[in-house]
Amino acid sequence: MSTLAQEFSKGLLKENPTFRLLLGMCPTLAITTSAFFGFGMGVSVFFVLLCSNIVISVIRNFVPDKVRMPAYILVIATFVTITDMVLNAFVPELHKALGIFIPLIVVNCIIMGRAEAFARKNNVIRSILDALGMGVGVTMSLTLVGIIRELFGAGSIFGYNIMGTAFEPMGVLATPPGAFITLGILLGLFNYAFKRLGIE
Amino acid sequence: MDRKLVVSSSPHIKSPETIRSIMIDVLVALFPVALMAVFLFGFRALATMIIAMVAAMATEAIILRRKNLFGDGSAAVTGLLLAMTLPPAPPWWVVVIGSVVAIGVGKHIYGGLGNNIFNPALVGRAVLFVSWSTHVAGNVWIKPVPFGFTADAVTQASPLVTYDASLGDLFIGTVSGALGETSALALIIGAIWLFYRGHIDWRIPGSFIGIVFILGLFDGGLYMGLYHVLAGGVMLGALFMATDMVTSPVTPAGKLIFGLGCGIVTMAIRMFGGMPEGVTFGILLMNGLTPLIDNMTLPKKFGEVKKSA
Amino acid sequence: MDLTMSIVIIGGLGVLFGGLLAYAAKRFAVEEDPRVEVVTDLLPGANCGACGLAGCSSAAEKIVAGEIPVDSCIPGGKKVADSICEVLGIESVASGGRKVAEIHCLGTKDVAPDKFDYQGVRDCKAAMMYSGGFKACAYGCLGLGTCVEACPFEALSMGANGLPQVDTEKCTGCGVCAKACPRNVIHIELADRKAKYIPCNSKASGKVVRQACEVGCIGCRACVKACPNEAVTVENNLAVINREKCTDCGKCVEACKRGIIKDVGTVLVLK
Amino acid sequence: MRESGLRMALTLLIIGAICGGLLSMVNGFTAPVIEERAMTEFLQALEGFFPEVEDYEAQEIGDEVFYYCTDNSGNFIGVVGQVKADGYGGKISYDLAVNNSGDIIGMRISSHGETPGIGDVITREEFQSRVIGLNYADPISPGVDVDTVSGATISTGGMLSSIRRVMDIIGENFMTN
Amino acid sequence: MSERTFVGGIHPGYFKESTSGIPIAPAKAPSQVIIPLQQNIGAPCEAIVKVGDEVKMGQKIGEPKGFVSAPIHASVSGKVSKIEPFNHPMGTQVLAVFIENDGQDTPDEGMKPNKSLEELTPEEIKAISKEAGLVGMGGATFPTHVKLSPPPEIQIDTVIINGAECEPFLTADHRLMLERADDIVFGLQAFMKALGATRGIIGIEDNKPDAISSVRKAVAESSGDYNIEVHPLHTKYPQGAEKMLIKATTGREVPPGALPMAVNVVNQNTGTAIAMAEAIKLGKPLYERVVTVTGPGIKKPGNLLVRNGTLIRDIIEQCGGLTSDARKLVLGGPMMGLAQPTDEIPAIKGTSGVLVLTEEFVKEQPIASCIKCGKCVEVCPMNLLPSFIGAASEKKVYDLAEKYGAMDCFECGCCTYTCPAKRPLVQWIRIAKGAIAASRKK
Amino acid sequence: MHLLAIIFVAILSNNIVLSQFLGICPYLGVTKRIDTSVGMGMAVIFVMTMAAIVTWVLDLFLLQPFGLEFLRTIAFILVIAGLVQLVEMILKKTNPALFRALGIYLPLITTNCTILGVALLNVQSGHNIIETVVYSIATGIGFTLAMVIMAGIRERLELVNMSNYLKGAAVTLVSAGILSLAFMGFKGMVTL
Numbered sequence A: 001m002s003t004l005a006q007e008f009s010k011g012l013l014k015e016n017p018t019f020r021l022l023l024g025m026c027p028t029l030a031i032t033t034s035a036f037f038g039f040g041m042g043v044s045v046f047f048v049l050l051c052s053n054i055v056i057s058v059i060r061n062f063v064p065d066k067v068r069m070p071a072y073i074l075v076i077a078t079f080v081t082i083t084d085m086v087l088n089a090f091v092p093e094l095h096k097a098l099g100i101f102i103p104l105i106v107v108n109c110i111i112m113g114r115a116e117a118f119a120r121k122n123n124v125i126r127s128i129l130d131a132l133g134m135g136v137g138v139t140m141s142l143t144l145v146g147i148i149r150e151l152f153g154a155g156s157i158f159g160y161n162i163m164g165t166a167f168e169p170m171g172v173l174a175t176p177p178g179a180f181i182t183l184g185i186l187l188g189l190f191n192y193a194f195k196r197l198g199i200e
Numbered sequence B: 001m002d003r004k005l006v007v008s009s010s011p012h013i014k015s016p017e018t019i020r021s022i023m024i025d026v027l028v029a030l031f032p033v034a035l036m037a038v039f040l041f042g043f044r045a046l047a048t049m050i051i052a053m054v055a056a057m058a059t060e061a062i063i064l065r066r067k068n069l070f071g072d073g074s075a076a077v078t079g080l081l082l083a084m085t086l087p088p089a090p091p092w093w094v095v096v097i098g099s100v101v102a103i104g105v106g107k108h109i110y111g112g113l114g115n116n117i118f119n120p121a122l123v124g125r126a127v128l129f130v131s132w133s134t135h136v137a138g139n140v141w142i143k144p145v146p147f148g149f150t151a152d153a154v155t156q157a158s159p160l161v162t163y164d165a166s167l168g169d170l171f172i173g174t175v176s177g178a179l180g181e182t183s184a185l186a187l188i189i190g191a192i193w194l195f196y197r198g199h200i201d202w203r204i205p206g207s208f209i210g211i212v213f214i215l216g217l218f219d220g221g222l223y224m225g226l227y228h229v230l231a232g233g234v235m236l237g238a239l240f241m242a243t244d245m246v247t248s249p250v251t252p253a254g255k256l257i258f259g260l261g262c263g264i265v266t267m268a269i270r271m272f273g274g275m276p277e278g279v280t281f282g283i284l285l286m287n288g289l290t291p292l293i294d295n296m297t298l299p300k301k302f303g304e305v306k307k308s309a
Numbered sequence C: 001m002d003l004t005m006s007i008v009i010i011g012g013l014g015v016l017f018g019g020l021l022a023y024a025a026k027r028f029a030v031e032e033d034p035r036v037e038v039v040t041d042l043l044p045g046a047n048c049g050a051c052g053l054a055g056c057s058s059a060a061e062k063i064v065a066g067e068i069p070v071d072s073c074i075p076g077g078k079k080v081a082d083s084i085c086e087v088l089g090i091e092s093v094a095s096g097g098r099k100v101a102e103i104h105c106l107g108t109k110d111v112a113p114d115k116f117d118y119q120g121v122r123d124c125k126a127a128m129m130y131s132g133g134f135k136a137c138a139y140g141c142l143g144l145g146t147c148v149e150a151c152p153f154e155a156l157s158m159g160a161n162g163l164p165q166v167d168t169e170k171c172t173g174c175g176v177c178a179k180a181c182p183r184n185v186i187h188i189e190l191a192d193r194k195a196k197y198i199p200c201n202s203k204a205s206g207k208v209v210r211q212a213c214e215v216g217c218i219g220c221r222a223c224v225k226a227c228p229n230e231a232v233t234v235e236n237n238l239a240v241i242n243r244e245k246c247t248d249c250g251k252c253v254e255a256c257k258r259g260i261i262k263d264v265g266t267v268l269v270l271k
Numbered sequence D: 001m002r003e004s005g006l007r008m009a010l011t012l013l014i015i016g017a018i019c020g021g022l023l024s025m026v027n028g029f030t031a032p033v034i035e036e037r038a039m040t041e042f043l044q045a046l047e048g049f050f051p052e053v054e055d056y057e058a059q060e061i062g063d064e065v066f067y068y069c070t071d072n073s074g075n076f077i078g079v080v081g082q083v084k085a086d087g088y089g090g091k092i093s094y095d096l097a098v099n100n101s102g103d104i105i106g107m108r109i110s111s112h113g114e115t116p117g118i119g120d121v122i123t124r125e126e127f128q129s130r131v132i133g134l135n136y137a138d139p140i141s142p143g144v145d146v147d148t149v150s151g152a153t154i155s156t157g158g159m160l161s162s163i164r165r166v167m168d169i170i171g172e173n174f175m176t177n
Numbered sequence E: 001m002s003e004r005t006f007v008g009g010i011h012p013g014y015f016k017e018s019t020s021g022i023p024i025a026p027a028k029a030p031s032q033v034i035i036p037l038q039q040n041i042g043a044p045c046e047a048i049v050k051v052g053d054e055v056k057m058g059q060k061i062g063e064p065k066g067f068v069s070a071p072i073h074a075s076v077s078g079k080v081s082k083i084e085p086f087n088h089p090m091g092t093q094v095l096a097v098f099i100e101n102d103g104q105d106t107p108d109e110g111m112k113p114n115k116s117l118e119e120l121t122p123e124e125i126k127a128i129s130k131e132a133g134l135v136g137m138g139g140a141t142f143p144t145h146v147k148l149s150p151p152p153e154i155q156i157d158t159v160i161i162n163g164a165e166c167e168p169f170l171t172a173d174h175r176l177m178l179e180r181a182d183d184i185v186f187g188l189q190a191f192m193k194a195l196g197a198t199r200g201i202i203g204i205e206d207n208k209p210d211a212i213s214s215v216r217k218a219v220a221e222s223s224g225d226y227n228i229e230v231h232p233l234h235t236k237y238p239q240g241a242e243k244m245l246i247k248a249t250t251g252r253e254v255p256p257g258a259l260p261m262a263v264n265v266v267n268q269n270t271g272t273a274i275a276m277a278e279a280i281k282l283g284k285p286l287y288e289r290v291v292t293v294t295g296p297g298i299k300k301p302g303n304l305l306v307r308n309g310t311l312i313r314d315i316i317e318q319c320g321g322l323t324s325d326a327r328k329l330v331l332g333g334p335m336m337g338l339a340q341p342t343d344e345i346p347a348i349k350g351t352s353g354v355l356v357l358t359e360e361f362v363k364e365q366p367i368a369s370c371i372k373c374g375k376c377v378e379v380c381p382m383n384l385l386p387s388f389i390g391a392a393s394e395k396k397v398y399d400l401a402e403k404y405g406a407m408d409c410f411e412c413g414c415c416t417y418t419c420p421a422k423r424p425l426v427q428w429i430r431i432a433k434g435a436i437a438a439s440r441k442k
Numbered sequence F: 001m002h003l004l005a006i007i008f009v010a011i012l013s014n015n016i017v018l019s020q021f022l023g024i025c026p027y028l029g030v031t032k033r034i035d036t037s038v039g040m041g042m043a044v045i046f047v048m049t050m051a052a053i054v055t056w057v058l059d060l061f062l063l064q065p066f067g068l069e070f071l072r073t074i075a076f077i078l079v080i081a082g083l084v085q086l087v088e089m090i091l092k093k094t095n096p097a098l099f100r101a102l103g104i105y106l107p108l109i110t111t112n113c114t115i116l117g118v119a120l121l122n123v124q125s126g127h128n129i130i131e132t133v134v135y136s137i138a139t140g141i142g143f144t145l146a147m148v149i150m151a152g153i154r155e156r157l158e159l160v161n162m163s164n165y166l167k168g169a170a171v172t173l174v175s176a177g178i179l180s181l182a183f184m185g186f187k188g189m190v191t192l
């Protein structure tokens, strides 16, 4: 079914959570000092999104409307906490870098947004595809921002030195101001590109 | 009637002043400052200024797809003022990146001349400062050698770290520091020209310098008051950068508040903060507040009786 | 120990808030029509103002309250109106077909000269303030694009000939442009009608039109006589074609010496 | 009765209980791993400073912890302090290792909020080499006895002041001979 | 030794030398006059003559339809040839009476001297001003009799004669003050008597020292017991704007949106005072006025006494015609005057100047973004924020425009004049005013 | 002095938006007009303080005694979500005027990471109850300050001709970047 493919692909570009929907901007700014951190955060979000989308679309019919929000939050928070503990146990370096932004995945608007807007209204298959698309979209975006900031702010990508030793990195890209400015300019470029490609 | 007439709204005469003429006036005002920089720091200072101006103008020309490099002259002003905030001889690529960031990020993201919120030259400088502090801050201040146009560069600590320069040296400019900030004398001469031409108003420089002086008094009496005014970038900032019309309030009361704010932040950073120099951050911060200040200080209309704000 | 306490605490908090919320929901219940939200979702969300209200959400409120008709949203068209009817459980109203904007002027710079050089704000309304507009024709399009700017759907663009062009795909027929035009050059018409039309807006006498424009309708009635179906009439010196009666035979086109009668569509898509 | 309070509470109770239970289980699984990792990490760090370390004893002084290290024959080989300095962007946490003759033999910054590219020079050789080898009896006045890094005076000066203070503590508490 | 002045204002080039030395000369009456039936702010008149009627010079041909309106009189004797819409200086088409001049200038019987000023009552003075069709000749053409009839709760204590003539290029008032100073003083006395005012002030910019001494002399020589002062004013545009003038001469500030009478002042132009004097002394209605014909596009500039309804084209012809590079025709001064699309436009009561500008004045400069230099804020005599009003109006955010003071702008043009970015601020403000007024009506 | 330092740091040198990157979504979304950004700021201060107190108590008396710190995230967010919803309901009924002023922002606040972030930061940095309250209020003020400054900037940018691609979020981010640069000037003045 072509619509199922759309369910997946919309998250990549058309409804890319970062550059189109402007959701979950905090981690996008905070932890993208390197490509690896961006990727790690993306995957974490991906994981939580997938799991919670599945569970919510399964339980959607049993949960009374009035306690919908608390119930979803419980589900999401559970997966977030699991992610937190697993990262801490097995990828401590990433856990330390992502810091408080791991628990804050709970309130990441992407996840709650998908739960409210999608999983609650759709069946499991569609919800999984939606989560896959959105998750890949987030991971791509975060990694991209990470790559750019790492390349110019440290001269490397995924830790591999690219720019040679004579390169003096542009420190501002590793700082909060650099994060804001980079993302702002990227957003502008994406707006332009989307318009050019005719993606509304 | 045989010819087609022109119809437009009144008034039908306009003052001869244009943006370009204002910018040329600013360049003229900066001439003594530039001269002094070359006199003190040699031809390397001239090179820095030229690189900054050309890079700024070229960036703007490319963004606007404009053939004329000089255009309305504002990019040249930005470039020159950026150079004025840099040490005499940073690496050329640092200067170029500074200009590109100033014009590209500081100015044209906002739609170009007149629309930017933050002072472009200072955006450029702040980005350089955070990115390559070793090249634009720290151990980069060259000891001035009057007439030593090609003399070797010897570095020296900034008077804002040592606090031991004489007031006379600070006034004339025979101290180490950024290109345009050392000579209060040259800056004042330039500012008088701008003042005479009606491009700056006493409020911003007056309140800025005034509050720096007053707070300086608390830091060690009259001497320190004057020292704080003369040392570092206060004069350059107050006379040429806080007065950038685009990024400062238009209302008279707003100008006073703006100057006070710049001075207070500058002095807070100098006295309690982590760095010797707070002017850049003081002005940038107040630039951000400018729209709010303008809104809070709408002038009283003619004939309006006291009505709260 | 951990396990039981975890279950107890999180479960307990769940019960606590479940209970509290349930209680509060009863205790602090506020009447609110949930349909407003649903209807707001259905509306296009362009906040274009074609309905005459501040935005889509206030339109939704008024629609639910029955203060304005369900088909008030022109951009949304029949589709939206129908789905709103479904939500509100009322019978679908047959709102007419899709509408589009139509430019009623062909007076490009070459054929309809200016009477003086206007300098100042590039806006049609502004230009009207100075001797009633710079165009020699007092009814023609000024070409400063106020309508283009006003269109909330980016359906208008200024053509190379100095007249606005409608992109019939994007145009929703909301009429915002027509309201913005100070010279009433833009008319809102059915999109899929089959008829000729006359892209001229001049109500001036033939003599005046001849001086001001090479193509404008002079009200000579040649078309009226030529039309076998009595579809053409001349009102206020301007020929008008009744789309119900017009059979698209093209007799009037041949008759018109000024060549101002056009197929619907030919001018609309002129790029 | 579909939307009754009881039902709402029950739903949340069930979901909450399941979530709580699940988390507890995962925690039971990961907590030991985390704890063990932290231990080995710390031991590795100690070994990095003192390869011959066999045993250590923690001692709290103020709100900082010092580890008194001994080799396999129980001889005192040095102290590692888990200490803090005032930096530009808040506290800097670091480990400082001092051998039994009172010389700094190593340091490791564990967390800091210094500006990347400016203050983070404290994590690099450029700065650390100025510190290594100093003795607790040496004067360590920032900018006078040991150069600060220009452009990062606050960070490096803060570190040096803190080192001075830590060395005093170590001298007082551990350097009895 | 000039008075205190207002804050703001500009010092444009004055360009007055070319005409200030040339005495007023009567213009040739044209063979046909075209007299629009709307010549004042307020309601238009109704024609009381028919096509084919013979009319005499000074005969009433238009009867006012409302209180805020003044009658209109024939400026020549002859035959009414048609009554139809014609171009009007306001840019619209207005019903006008066309009179074929018989060249006789036969005066109307109604034109005869009134009683002396001492004998006239205030009510009679008001009636005379109304019958003579007096309107303000300083530009706004507000009916004079209305100004002379304040509501009973307001006692006017001061009458100011506006001899500032701050608009560049114009010298009509200057010439009148030199040549007709006694009539100005007489007119002022009439206004004072009509209003029961105790103080009369004549304000004159100090770049016209000869006018100041001429008027001073006339005041000294005048008869009657009136307290009249002559105030030299700081030379600065818009010193002649009534609010600024009142501030400069009396120190009072007219509140925003209020009229001068709010501060117990009435303000009249010098030309209006002379028209008042003529109405009393000669019974002459307002059918001709002094017009400065000037500008670089005019070959032989001068001050002409022009009959109401004379085409601008005829006036220009009498001044040697246009130079080859003339491009813009303005009725009034360069700061507030209205640019005209054609010279086939009749002169009316409010036509104070015919200004023709050349190519170099009309070069269109591109509109740049506002650089927030604040120069417009500095010069705005009303203390508004023209830059923000303009920007808000450009973006059609009219509520913001209102917040920044759009409605209090009197369109003096200082802001547009001074703006280095060449922004058409006044035009934007006018647009905003229109939009705000429209939304208020709703 | 210590409390003053907390306030200074929370408002200026460690501004929650400009240097901690929390609450960016409302920062991009609700800064179009000054009055709405003030409203949002007030609502955040209120909810943040309340949530911080409740979660602090919860942490001290329920989670810590049983060694259940790993449940912080889930317990806190549950409490916050519940609280916000309760407040919303109660306000709507009891004080419609206040509800109209603040209420519309409340749903936005649940998913605003500043609230949970501050609750977590409070317990992680071992604040006592007074410090918790002070820190939360100051952080909220810092948030409001950043919001209002940005709203001022954006209101001005409304009147500017700029590229459509950059309008809105993009230019807001760039401006936030420069503001954040300016706020960096406050760093190093006070250390906690």
Ligand SMILES: Cc1cc2nc3c(=O)[nH]c(=O)nc-3n(C[C@H](O)[C@H](O)[C@H](O)COP(=O)(O)O)c2cc1C
Binding pocket: B129, B130, B133, B137, B138, B139, B161, B274, B275, B276, D088, D089, D114, D115, D116, D118, D119, D120, D149, D150, D151, D152, D153, D154, D155, D156, F184, F185, F188
């Ligand atoms: C954005 C920014 C970040 C800074 N980061 C640090 C820092 O991490 N560590 C530091 O010591 N100083 C930092 N500073 C302070 C300056 O670098 C300051 O000039 C320096 O500490 C004083 O050194 P100097 O005496 O060599 O000029 C920072 C300044 C700014 C503006």
Ligand SMILES: Cc1cc2nc3c(=O)[nH]c(=O)nc-3n(C[C@H](O)[C@H](O)[C@H](O)COP(=O)(O)O)c2cc1C
Binding pocket: E041, E136, E138, E139, E140, E141, E142, E146, E147, E148, E149, E150, E241, E242, E259, E260, E261, E266, E267
């Ligand atoms: C609507 C309106 C009503 C006025 N009413 C009076 C009035 O009652 N009394 C008066 O002395 N002047 C009145 N005036 C005249 C003004 O005071 C002023 O003289 C006139 O508008 C011309 O001024 P200007 O040439 O500066 O625009 C009125 C003007 C207007 C526009």
Ligand SMILES: Cc1cc2nc3c(=O)[nH]c(=O)nc-3n(C[C@H](O)[C@H](O)[C@H](O)COP(=O)(O)O)c2cc1C
Binding pocket: E135, E136, E137, E138, E139, E140, E141, E142, E162, E163, E164, E165, E166, E167, E238, E239, E240, E241, E242, E243, E267, E268, E269, E270, E272, E336, E410, E411, E412
């Ligand atoms: C900006 C501005 C400038 C004016 N300059 C003059 C002037 O120079 N002389 C003058 O008589 N009236 C001038 N006026 C008109 C006066 O405000 C006022 O309307 C007039 O003096 C009233 O007299 P009147 O009703 O007899 O015309 C000016 C008005 C404005 C708004």
Ligand SMILES: Cc1cc2nc3c(=O)[nH]c(=O)nc-3n(C[C@H](O)[C@H](O)[C@H](O)CO)c2cc1C
Binding pocket: B022, B023, B026, B074, B075, B077, B078, B079, B081, B107, B112, B113, B114, B115, B116, B118, B119, B120, B121, B122, B194, B199, B200, B240, B241, B242, B243, B244, B245, B246, B247
């Ligand atoms: C008095 C004056 C001061 C100026 N100061 C600056 C400045 O500090 N930095 C700068 O980039 N441009 C400055 N300019 C130039 C111009 O206003 C600036 O590039 C605009 O901010 C660009 O929109 C100044 C212009 C004038 C007239």
Ligand code: SF4
Binding pocket: C124, C140, C141, C142, C143, C144, C145, C146, C147, C148, C164, C180, C181, C182, C183, C184, C185, C186
């Ligand atoms: S159609 Fe109307 S609004 Fe559009 S350009 Fe023509 S005159 Fe202007």
Ligand code: SF4
Binding pocket: C100, C101, C150, C151, C152, C153, C154, C155, C156, C166, C170, C171, C172, C173, C174, C175, C176, C177, C178, C188
């Ligand atoms: S062209 Fe006119 S009718 Fe069509 S969408 Fe645009 S504004 Fe509406």
Ligand code: SF4
Binding pocket: E376, E379, E380, E381, E382, E383, E384, E385, E386, E408, E409, E410, E411, E412, E413, E414, E415, E416, E425, E426, E429
């Ligand atoms: S805003 Fe109005 S009153 Fe002020 S200077 Fe401009 S035109 Fe004059």
Ligand code: SF4
Binding pocket: B250, E369, E370, E371, E372, E373, E374, E375, E376, E377, E386, E387, E390, E415, E418, E419, E420, E421, E422, E423, E425
């Ligand atoms: S004078 Fe022009 S450029 Fe200057 S502030 Fe006013 S509108 Fe802006």
Ligand code: FES
Binding pocket: A023, A024, A025, A026, A027, A107, A108, A109, F022, F023, F024, F025, F026, F111, F112, F113, F114
């Ligand atoms: S992710 Fe932080 S507020 Fe949305």
